[in-house]
Amino acid sequence: MEVLGPVTMTFEERNRTFYYSLPEHMEPCLPVVFCFHGAGSSARHHMKVTAFHKLSEDHQVITVFPDAVHFDPSDRMTKQWNEGREKNTAFQRKVNDVGFVLELIEWFKQRYPVDESRIYATGFSNGSAFSLRLGLECQDVFAGVGGVSGPLVKDLAEKFQWSKPMPMLFIMGTGDKLVPYDGYYDSTYMIDQLLSAEKTVEFFVASWGDSGNNHYERVMEDEEFSIIKNSYPQEEEKVVFYSIEGGGHTWPGGPLSQASSLTGKVAGQLDATKILFDHLTKIQR
Template sequence: MLLFILMVMSLATSVTAQQQQIGPPDHSGSFDFDGYTRTFDYYIPSSYNEKKSVPLMISFHGRGSNAEGQRFLSGFEAVAEKEGFIVAFPNSTALGHETLLGHRFQWNDGRIDTPQFNAGVDDVAFTDALIDYFEGKYNIDPSRIYASGMSNGSIFANRLAVELSDRIAGIGAVTGPLAFPIAQQTPKGPVTVVLFMGVEDPIVPYDGVQNYLLSTDATIDYWVKANNTVKKPRVTYLPQTEPGDPTKIRREVYSGGKHGTQVILYKMEGTGHTWPSGPQYAEIKDIGLVSHHINGSQVIWDELKTHRLPGAKAQGKQK
């Protein structure tokens, strides 16, 4: 069963270069870390002024995809330009046997049966070093560093919220809950979590996989307890803005957490393994529907932008 899920995830979450209609990245970078050359694309908004600190968003691709695929899927560059933050798209490592899509690019999200786990790839430490890279090169506000991701990248973002919450103020996780082994840990500190899960997701089941991936409800319960938010959410259904789109989006907000943290669930009824308003990157029968009632990247930013890391110096370093 788990092997089948991994095979499907590898195929369905890959947004390949042939599918993309985007230009070259605004910037790219690399550095050697723990025996690997780690690479990443990133975007600097035109409003950037080195005298003023700006937030940093790191967006992680899904299994089998890459930085270019995540740029195409999320459209985060447009949001970064509009809102004035830097967005980075790192590449994972490529380990294991080849598939139809080549080597399996994947984040070590905490599941114990992946090549990256078996090889001891420390993607959490790499992310920590990536933050150092941007803080050394640009004027980053250390209180406003966020992570987001799709599928395997979403599961990894949940891991970061547990293990790197001393540097990350919040995450926006799309189609990926907590990995079971990571859920056995206690987060370093409070962190705002925004989770988007498709009820009809055929790749990552909404109800999870026993002893492998937590269900959506169990993931929310974990974060509600970790952040000590209210236990009863404020529930609304968002307007169905796109005619002909049958999907519905239920928003559940658990507020009142430590240091003002929140836990927010976007329960996407009728949708599959997709990014809200992103591309229909594979056939509906394989991945389910995309909801076009919200822009996932804009919503992630809107939900996270007011949340700051407790104890971090808000203004960052002046250059």
């Protein structure tokens, strides 16, 4: 496995950076997994937390870790993906992050043997909400999308109509103190204008024309966490939702150092990286 970067490219008069990983001995056709960091974070930190890049060699995949635009170095929260929220600095500054990602795909297609039927988007928090936006607006590009702790923006859902089914996997903890799991906001939450976890999943389920045929399974339970898996449609598992009772605003299976009084607990019993990767990469557009 080889990790390259930071690579800088100019897109719409801004310098944009990204990292990526490649298998040392590449097969003729490689899937691509985009991995988007959360608000106030970075591509390098997201690599450390998720370890998606370590899958490149064994699974013959390209993983890409882009950086969002950072407007105010004194305020880390001004570094966010434009996921469609009006309160987001990137939205207010009209940052074309969707266009940037599409340009990145072209960059990789010019240099490596990309399997265009197997391009995926994943992310954490703000990066998750942005991945879901890509699933809506770029249905002819992405074979599937997924994320952790970042539901879909309400305004996008209200204005959007599906033209084809979109596979999706979503993971969220009920103990999230930054983004409300149930979609009900008060002054204690940092982020608003998002759907609840369940409404987000239901929105993607609707792309398959079936909202009632699901499989419910309690996959793990101990003193700290109870993990429930819901799959839609029941037989095919095109849309999957892992609800972590007691889980915080953290990446399940990632470093325990993520845990704090602000972010909540880390569910080490669930490997979000493996679950997202296994679910998405078996799907072809």
